[in-house]
Amino acid sequence: MEIPSALKQLLHYPQNVAIFSHRNPDGDAIGSALAMRHYLEQYGHTVHVLFPSEYPAEFEFLPLAEDILIWDIHTEECKQVLNKKNVFIFLDFNAISRIDKLGEHIKNMPGTRILIDHHLYPDPIADYIFSEPAASSTCELVYRFITDMGDAQKINPTVGKCLYAGIVTDTGSFRHATNSTIFRIVADLIDRGMDDTDVQDKIFNSQKEKNLRLLGHCLANRMEYLPEFRTAFIWLSRKDYEDFEIQRGDTEGIVNYLLTIRDVRLAALIHNQPTIVKLSLRSKGDLDVQEICRTHFSGGGHKNASGAYSHDSLKSTIQKFKDLLPLYKDALLKNN
Numbered sequence: 001m002e003i004p005s006a007l008k009q010l011l012h013y014p015q016n017v018a019i020f021s022h023r024n025p026d027g028d029a030i031g032s033a034l035a036m037r038h039y040l041e042q043y044g045h046t047v048h049v050l051f052p053s054e055y056p057a058e059f060e061f062l063p064l065a066e067d068i069l070i071w072d073i074h075t076e077e078c079k080q081v082l083n084k085k086n087v088f089i090f091l092d093f094n095a096i097s098r099i100d101k102l103g104e105h106i107k108n109m110p111g112t113r114i115l116i117d118h119h120l121y122p123d124p125i126a127d128y129i130f131s132e133p134a135a136s137s138t139c140e141l142v143y144r145f146i147t148d149m150g151d152a153q154k155i156n157p158t159v160g161k162c163l164y165a166g167i168v169t170d171t172g173s174f175r176h177a178t179n180s181t182i183f184r185i186v187a188d189l190i191d192r193g194m195d196d197t198d199v200q201d202k203i204f205n206s207q208k209e210k211n212l213r214l215l216g217h218c219l220a221n222r223m224e225y226l227p228e229f230r231t232a233f234i235w236l237s238r239k240d241y242e243d244f245e246i247q248r249g250d251t252e253g254i255v256n257y258l259l260t261i262r263d264v265r266l267a268a269l270i271h272n273q274p275t276i277v278k279l280s281l282r283s284k285g286d287l288d289v290q291e292i293c294r295t296h297f298s299g300g301g302h303k304n305a306s307g308a309y310s311h312d313s314l315k316s317t318i319q320k321f322k323d324l325l326p327l328y329k330d331a332l333l334k335n336n
């Protein structure tokens with residue numbers, strides 16, 4: 001990527017930087033934010049990472065994860081820290097609504113805004129926008145940002161570990177959204193001392209017993225398969241949330257199991273979180289779930305992985321989802 005010289009200049013001298021990522025942060029959000037922090041601190045910048053809501057426990061091992069400020073928990077500290085900031089970096093999201101109240105809070109603050117992201121259709125919310133929907137992950141883009149700054153030597157094992165956490169999770173362990181560049185990047189991270197086996201072990205072998213019981217419950221009791229639409233979905237009620245003590249991150253990845261059914265083209269997880277109904281859509285091939293989420297549920301994301309929220313009841317959201325399927329029948333039944 002082409003980094004304007006004014007931006008290079010700015011980042012070559014110590015600034016007061018705030019790094020933001022989206023609500024319900026995933027591995028790419030956390031990994032990219034922490035990698036950027038560990039990179040920028042090598043220039044003497046003062047850096048804070050801020051998220052609207054908590055991150056899943058499997059990412060606690062990432063260096064300085066414990067230092068992340070969560071608006072929902074540390075609201076006053078977030079406000080205090082933000083008063084002093086003059087550089088705002090937006091990672092892994094491209095619409096200000098994705099950072100909830102943090103977005104409202106910083107809306108009118110003076111400062112330089114930098115956006116690095118790989119979701120479709122970015123809003124013009126930054127002075128410098130590095131938006132590449134073809135990239136595997138925001139971590140891929142952060143790697144390229146650092147190298148294009150001329151700073152490859154600053155990618156130490158700590159930066160590498162954070163970047164790899166985002167790459168391996170956003171590609172579903174290299175099953176989708178890959179490109180040749182990402183394999184070269186990972187090779188380079190390993191050459192620079194990043195222990196890939198250790199990162200994978202920490203992220204993927206960290207489940208609690210209750211997570212496996214929940215998965216079993218989803219597959220045995222909450223899965224519906226509609227072969228005529230090559231669609232499968234799982235729903236979870238508020239009672240399921242209580243019975244299985246579901247917390248943030250516990251439902252991550254469940255929707256992907258549906259894609260392992262050979263004929264499935266569209267998979268959905270529709271779950272009644274404490275305050276809203278959340279939809280997670282996944283697809284195989286050409287079917288564009290980003291369009292479905294955006295058009296019918298005001299959501300967004302990527303072509304093969306998108307999300308949205310609904311303020312309707314669980315029952316009517318499931319019905320709305322089922323009623324949409326005939327509209328997409330051609331795309332669903334197409335062989336690709």
Ligand code: 5GP
Nearest residue numbers: 279280281299300301302305306307308309
């Ligand atoms: P997930 O289904 O895992 O929550 O999200 C899948 C993808 O869609 C992620 O890249 C996420 O950032 C995006 N996404 C999830 N929910 C929303 C939403 O409500 N609005 C938008 N614009 N994107 C979303």
Ligand code: MN
Nearest residue numbers: 028092138170
């Ligand atoms: Mn991402």
